[in-house]
Amino acid sequence: MAGGEGDVKLLGLRLSPFVARVRMxxxxxxxxxxxxxxxxxxxxSLLLASNPVHRKVPVLIHAGRPVCESLVILHYVDEAWPGARERAAARFWAAYVDGELxxxxxxxxxxxxxxxxxxRAGxxxxxxARLEEAFAGCSDGGDAVGYLDLVLGSNLFWFEAPRRLLGVRLIDKGRTPLLAAWAVRFGEAAAANGMVTDALVDMAVEHAKKLRAAAMAAGK
Ligand SMILES: N[C@@H](CCC(=O)N[C@@H](CS)C(=O)NCC(=O)O)C(=O)O
Structure with missing residues (x-):
């Protein structure tokens, strides 16, 4: 999330549409x-000092500096927090990839x-599938490699292990077409810059096979 409560303050009136648009x-x-x-x-006294000309709400106070007039504030918010929501969502889903997926x-x-x-495959x-829904809004998708792309993309070569060893496709063209197309693009870029080679993928699959064998042996 952008901003902090001490950092951003809004003087308002619940009934005011001018305030409502800023809150939105x-x-x-x-x-x-x-x-x-x-x-x-x-x-x-804070309102009178912050908006001495019009003495009206809304007044946005950011880092101690007042911004008056709702239309001006809307532009200010756009410029001060560009893409803040998208960044917050990308962070959320990146944590989901590492913590859950x-x-x-x-x-x-x-x-x-x-x-x-x-x-478990289900x-x-x-x-x-949940990630697919969120991904459209968070991933940079195109040429730029964003935060979420990196976090999910760096796991992709490990996803080869369930596919090759168990026949389980975590990202599937039919179920998750957006992610599947993205994974192909990301994989091609990672291969092109030498980050993910066939040898590395094979190594990951072999390692996963050993981990699996060890777990199975321990479970017996
Ligand atoms: N043009 C202003 C209008 C704001 C406005 O009219 N605010 C009203 C509340 S809805 C107000 O503070 N009135 C106090 C007053 O007139 O003394 C804006 O867009 O911010």
Whole structure:
């Protein structure tokens, strides 16, 4: 989330459409702020000092500096927090990839029986499907490699292990077409810059095979 409560303050009035549009803009961007409801019959000294010309709400106070007039504030918010909501969403989904999806990959790999494998593969597929929905809005998608692209993309060569060893496709053209197309583009770029070679993929698959064998042996 952008901003902090001490950093951003909004002097407002709940009924005011001028205030509402600013609150909507801040909320849309995911900017956290302290909201202060004004009593227009007894305006605060902060309001009078911040907007001495019009003495009206809304007033946005960012890092101690007031910005007045809702239309001006809307432009200011756009410029001060460009893409803040998208960045916050990308961070959320990146944490989801590391915290939820990758462990789910591990559970698929370590499944002891066919039933277990099918159930766990279903869980992982559900997570990938959720990611597919979120991905459109978060990933840079095109040529630029964004934060979420890196976090998910760096896992891709490990996704080869369940595919090759167990026949489980975590990213699938039919179920998750956006991610599948993205994975091809990301994979090509990673191969082109030498980051992910066939040898590395083979090595990951072999390593996953050993981990799986060790887990199976320990489970016996
Ligand atoms: N042009 C201003 C209009 C703001 C406005 O009219 N605010 C009203 C509340 S809806 C206000 O603070 N009135 C106090 C007053 O007139 O003393 C803006 O877009 O911010």
């Amino acid at each position: 803009a801040l909320d849309t961007k995911g900017v956290r702020y302290e909201y202060v409801e004004e009593d227009l019959a007894a305006k605060s 990758f462990p789910a990959w591990g559970r698929v790999m370590m499944a002891a029986t066919e039933e277990e494998r099918a159930e 869980e992982a597929a559900g997570m990938v």
